[in-house]
Amino acid sequence: MKNFLTIIFRLTASCLVAGLIMGTTFVLTNKAKKANEHAREQKVVFALLGYSGGQEIPESMGMHELYRYVVTDGEGQSIGYLLPVGEHGQDGGFSFVRIGLDGSFLNQTSVPVSEENVRDQGERDKAIQAALGGDKTIRFTDQTIVVTDHGQRTAYLLSGKFPGFKTNIAIILALDPEYSVIGLEVMEHEEDPGLGAEIEQDYFKNQFKYKPFEKIKSIEVAKKPMPDEYFAALEGNVDEAAADDIMQQYRDQDIYALTGATISSVAVSSGVKGMTRKFAYRLDLLDNVLEQQQIAVPF
Template sequence: MKEIIRIVVSLTVSCIVAAFVMGTVFAITDKAKKHNEHLNVHETVLGLLGYNKANPAPSDLRLFTMYRYIIEDEKTKNLGYMVPVAHEDKEGYELLVINLKGEFVERLRLDIAPEKVAEEPDRKSALRAVIKPPRTFTYADSTIIAKLGGKRLAYLLPGAFPGFKTFIEVMLALDPSFKIMGLEIMEHEEDPGLGGEIEQAYFKNQFRDKSFEKIKGLKVVKEPLPDEYFRYLEADKTKEDMISRKEIAEIKSKYQDKDIYALTGATISSRSVTVGVKTIIKKFTYRVNILDSVIAGQRIPVTF
């Protein structure tokens, strides 16, 4: 009996000490970690829009984030869009509720400052003030809208879908006509050297410049990647003089309407990325068309 108590006590003490150490470190590092994550997303967004150190983003480029929530009570299920709005030059957020048929239900002012909106707890408390029980809300996804000089430049869609092993997290950039501007793989756990190659330029850049019409029927083909196409896809990495401008235009138009070439030894990963991208875009275009028509119909002063 004495032995048991001693074991229990020493185990409990070691657990408490370990928990204390981990908790302290977490508390100290949490803020810096979140900051890094935001920076990382921001950098990826700029990268997808074609800006980098050599070609910095213009000062009138603005990024707005829209959050989609699912709002339910016992009977009905609606979609709630948290959209950035500007009332007499003051920027804020409104919740736009749309039913599943795409009809406008209501619009609610939210009490949240634009600089706080990126934090999930702040969004929750703002929403809780206008959505009272029994209605509940669940976060669905977010969209970043890039605007350059008064015009929409791109939609940036963070998304996730199952890969060969676990979920693959991506960020997609679409231009206003829903052509793919770029694809970035944010996180994945595919096998290194096989499925892991999805993050390589020669795979992910194949999605670049595919039109919306093409995306709808996009397939994966099991053919070897042609050499000139490989050079074109990897052009960002290699020196510019390896491939001339004229050649780039030629190869671009030649392969623009081709399907996606599968990775050697990773057909399933290739296929899941293609299907995932296709699904994200199809769903998004359907929703954004409804949202735009509701915004126009209700004359909501959105900033994007």
């Protein structure tokens, strides 16, 4: 009996030690994974804004994060935005601005949260929930970065996912202040190598560059061969001036489908269209509320 209890004790101790080691390893590797993902996203973001290859980022550039939530209470649902407040160059903290589904202003609540904690969803959610009270529940939906130079908007950065041929495709999309496309980067996908996986190649994703908002709203996919001059410009195989001229010629054209991967081509085109249209609509509503309520923001 004594030997049996000893065996049980040793097995239990071994399991506890193994669990502790595995748990510690997971925490450390998960932190490293998140750090690597953040570093990659930052690199992509700056490249989309034109700062790559060691180009210096101007001190006048600001990046302001807006967090969108769905708020549920006894009266139904509304949309809430956690955003920085205060004039350009001032630190006014963060406010949670609630908007009705019809775009009407509901209320504004100050949220005491630090610059460091606001980027952590758990800490951010906790701070918002505490500020709103227990009669409301919140659900985070997405994040937008508003880029400014000397306080004037220069770009919007959106992250999004949408269904591909196999699983979801994740992208980062950059828009100018008129919602035209600056560029996009494919961050994650599981499309077939040599077919749908070509969505990450320059000759496909660069087709969206310079597309105006009016074209993006109705963008379609053309199943026909891509002109050689356009391919060369998209791949960067001609000088910059010539590439810009060629890109301008095709700015109002639809997207040329990938050979043998029409579904993946349509998925990205529809995803970009949907992300852009929804963002433009929502931001216009938010801007109207900020203007009407005279809520000062640094962007």
